[in-house]
Amino acid sequence: MRVVDVLLPVALDHAYSYRAPEGLALAPGDLVTVPIGTRAATAVVWAENPEPSPRLDNRMKDVEDKLDVPPLKPELRNFIDWVSRYTLSPRGMVLRMALRMGEELGPARERVGVRLAGPAPQRMTAARSRVLALLADHLAHGKSDVAAEAGVSPGVIDGLLDEGTLESMVLPPEPVARAPDPDFVRPDLTAAQRDAADKLRALADGSYGVTLLDGVTGAGKTQVYLEAVGEIIRRGRQALVLVPEIALTAQFLDRFAERFGVRPAEWHSQLSPRLRARTWRAVAAGEVSVIVGARSALFLPYADLGLIVVDEEHDPAYKQEDGVRYHARDMAVVRSRGAGIPIVLVSATPSVETEVNARRGRYARVHLPERFGSQHLPAIETIDLRAEGPPRGRYIAPRLAAAVTTALERGEQALLFLNRRGYAPLTLCRRCGFRLACPNCDAWLVDHRFRRRLVCHHCGFGMPPPAQCPHCQAADSFVAVGPGVERLEQEAAELFPQSRILVLSSDLVESVERLRQELDDVAVGRFDIIIGTQLVAKGHHFPKLNLVGVIDADLGLSNGDPRAAERTFQLLHQVIGRAGREEGRGIGYLQTHQPEHPVMRALIASDRDAFYTSEIELREKTHYPPFGRLASLVVSAPERLSAESYARRLAAISPHADNVRVLGPAEAPLAVVRGRHRFRLLVKSPRAFDLSVYLREWLAAAPKRKSNLKLDVDVDPQSFL
Ligand SMILES: [Zn+2]
Numbered sequence: 001m002r003v004v005d006v007l008l009p010v011a012l013d014h015a016y017s018y019r020a021p022e023g024l025a026l027a028p029g030d031l032v033t034v035p036i037g038t039r040a041a042t043a044v045v046w047a048e049n050p051e052p053s054p055r056l057d058n059r060m061k062d063v064e065d066k067l068d069v070p071p072l073k074p075e076l077r078n079f080i081d082w083v084s085r086y087t088l089s090p091r092g093m094v095l096r097m098a099l100r101m102g103e104e105l106g107p108a109r110e111r112v113g114v115r116l117a118g119p120a121p122q123r124m125t126a127a128r129s130r131v132l133a134l135l136a137d138h139l140a141h142g143k144s145d146v147a148a149e150a151g152v153s154p155g156v157i158d159g160l161l162d163e164g165t166l167e168s169m170v171l172p173p174e175p176v177a178r179a180p181d182p183d184f185v186r187p188d189l190t191a192a193q194r195d196a197a198d199k200l201r202a203l204a205d206g207s208y209g210v211t212l213l214d215g216v217t218g219a220g221k222t223q224v225y226l227e228a229v230g231e232i233i234r235r236g237r238q239a240l241v242l243v244p245e246i247a248l249t250a251q252f253l254d255r256f257a258e259r260f261g262v263r264p265a266e267w268h269s270q271l272s273p274r275l276r277a278r279t280w281r282a283v284a285a286g287e288v289s290v291i292v293g294a295r296s297a298l299f300l301p302y303a304d305l306g307l308i309v310v311d312e313e314h315d316p317a318y319k320q321e322d323g324v325r326y327h328a329r330d331m332a333v334v335r336s337r338g339a340g341i342p343i344v345l346v347s348a349t350p351s352v353e354t355e356v357n358a359r360r361g362r363y364a365r366v367h368l369p370e371r372f373g374s375q376h377l378p379a380i381e382t383i384d385l386r387a388e389g390p391p392r393g394r395y396i397a398p399r400l401a402a403a404v405t406t407a408l409e410r411g412e413q414a415l416l417f418l419n420r421r422g423y424a425p426l427t428l429c430r431r432c433g434f435r436l437a438c439p440n441c442d443a444w445l446v447d448h449r450f451r452r453r454l455v456c457h458h459c460g461f462g463m464p465p466p467a468q469c470p471h472c473q474a475a476d477s478f479v480a481v482g483p484g485v486e487r488l489e490q491e492a493a494e495l496f497p498q499s500r501i502l503v504l505s506s507d508l509v510e511s512v513e514r515l516r517q518e519l520d521d522v523a524v525g526r527f528d529i530i531i532g533t534q535l536v537a538k539g540h541h542f543p544k545l546n547l548v549g550v551i552d553a554d555l556g557l558s559n560g561d562p563r564a565a566e567r568t569f570q571l572l573h574q575v576i577g578r579a580g581r582e583e584g585r586g587i588g589y590l591q592t593h594q595p596e597h598p599v600m601r602a603l604i605a606s607d608r609d610a611f612y613t614s615e616i617e618l619r620e621k622t623h624y625p626p627f628g629r630l631a632s633l634v635v636s637a638p639e640r641l642s643a644e645s646y647a648r649r650l651a652a653i654s655p656h657a658d659n660v661r662v663l664g665p666a667e668a669p670l671a672v673v674r675g676r677h678r679f680r681l682l683v684k685s686p687r688a689f690d691l692s693v694y695l696r697e698w699l700a701a702a703p704k705r706k707s708n709l710k711l712d713v714d715v716d717p718q719s720f721l
């Protein structure tokens with residue numbers, strides 16, 4: 001009897017033993033169907049089990065079937081094991097990310113095609129003639145495509161089939177993406193870009209190594225790394241391009257198509273289940289040469305991965321904050337090391353971690369010094385809100401308003417940046433001072449006036465604005481305090497009545513397609529003023545945009561996050577970099593209460609290196625990453641007391657290790673979320689210390705938890721709320 005250990009994509013760490021039925025050849029990596037409880041699940045053979053425990057014998061079930069897909073290679077299985085060990089997540093949960101197509105992996109559905117076969121029908125209708133016009137080329141077309149394009153029901157086509165005017169056949173499945181042509185166009189590069197592209201192309205020959213591609217916004221980093229991608233295509237291998245937010249990649253897809261003739265395959269959460277399943281198969285079979293995707297694309301079963309590119313590597317969106325808490329940039333480095341392939345990290349404002357690695361020579365650096373063509377970096381000025389702020393209840397200072405007016409008169413676009421969704425972050429009763437708070441969280445409700453709702457940004461709770469104050473019963477007594485993008489729009493509409501204004505904010509995004517359309521509308525000049533959250537900071541190109549006004553440059557500087565200065569610098573640098581990329585010199589205005597802050601000073605002086613040098617010094621002195629390591633443990637429970645006492649007991653049994661400190665427990669800055677009280681412990685260790693092993697040992701000795709008490713472990717946390 002042969003026994004295999006099978007890993008299931010569920011929240012369990014260990015593999016289960018199953019009997020391999022006679023005649024079913026099974027090897028590690030094979031995808032199989034196994035019974036679990038009363039149902040069947042897709043799982044993966046993790047190992048042979050040469051000595052199954054005899055007491056399991058009579059309870060052991062048979063593997064039901066083997067799926068007809070390529071096995072998960074050792075490289076991916078090792079990666080799954082590694083991520084699980086590092087993040088302290090059950091292996092099954094990590095496997096689940098690699099099997100995102102889940103149960104959809106059945107046989108591909110047949111695609112029915114139709115084409116002209118016989119004489120015209122006796123009875124002609126408008127609908128029929130539209131169908132026949134579409135098929136006039138005598139080629140086979142997908143039946144459902146024809147119905148959709150002609151705007152007819154499938155019944156119309158069935159009628160034509162019955163009469164013999166059309167015939168049907170089974171079409172081969174449509175490819176997920178057509179093959180890109182590395183020689184589709186010869187790119188038009190500057191000398192500096194050519195030099196950088198040569199260095200990146202040379203990586204295609206090599207083995208594991210990390211390269212930072214570093215250059216200001218608009219320097220043409222994408223064109224340059226696409227040359228390395230082209231080299232991988234030429235060799236018949238696969239390249240993965242990770243992007244922080246797939247909704248914002250329309251221009252990347254277009255640029256890719258301009259360079260290689262076709263769009264790459266995409267991987268993100270908005271793919272239909274069928275397209276996911278087909279893409280997964282195509283990646284595993286090596287039929288897709290380039291994938292552009294969100295962080296989950298890192299767990300795809302590449303047949304022959306040759307290169308990983310992480311665009312905007314500093315972006316916080318690469319950290320997954322629920323389920324398996326992993327940082328996709330860091331794990332991409334791990335995967336490329338395991339696969340023995342090069343990886344390119346791309347940024348105009350690298351993370352401090354990456355910058356330190358580049359400065360110390362652990363990462364190679366390829367630098368793009370200038371903006372493409374004749375473009376210049378925008379000039380940056382501060383507006384000191386203490387001295388020349390806007391009138392009370394207003395948020396656009398007079399000097400910024402005057403600059404916007406000038407830009408509009410010149411036919412240019414202006415971007416007003418405020419990283420706050422909704423109308424106002426706080427609503428209070430002007431009579432009694434009562435503040436509208438979330439019933440489940442320690443947070444104020446945010447007024448979303450476009451949707452006529454007050455919403456909690458932490459749990460999603462929402463309610464219509466109350467007619468009366470719940471505390472003093474006064475009617476119409478609520479006032480909005482502070483600005484959000486929706487309120488800013490109101491002010492802009494009053495200040496610039498003739499202008500066409502668009503608000504871009506993630507909560508207003510109905511679909512990826514709609515957002516891509518709106519970004520295109522901005523690019524061709526259908527709007528004069530764009531008001532946006534960080535959604536607008538990320539890489540897309542607005543040729544007519546020449547002015548960026550940052551409404552609250554201090555937002556995010558004072559939130560107790562060790563990366564607050566870095567994040568603020570990156571975000572503001574990026575958003576101001578949107579200005580003036582095509583014609584003339586752009587200008588950025590920073591409205592701030594602290595113009596002397598190092599972040600503001602570095603931005604004004606366009607002195608990125610000075611900012612990094614001072615920030616790196618500070619991190620080194622305080623032993624914050626990358627000069628020390630952090631892990632956070634959050635204990636939460638419906639009752640405050642049980643969360644706190646468990647956190648205390650946990651702290652009390654923390655193992656001793658040299659230079660490892662356990663801070664807390666302290667009430668979390670967000671003390672209540674979704675009705676759960678939260679206490680935080682922070683572990684600080686030296687850089688070379690194995691925190692995962694330490695944590696595992698600690699948690700193995702942790703007191704038993706009641707079922708309503710939760711412990712969330714986050715290695716290398718990005719969020720400190
Ligand atoms: Zn809430």
Ligand SMILES: [Zn+2]
Binds near residue numbers: 433469470472477
């Ligand atoms: Zn009141």
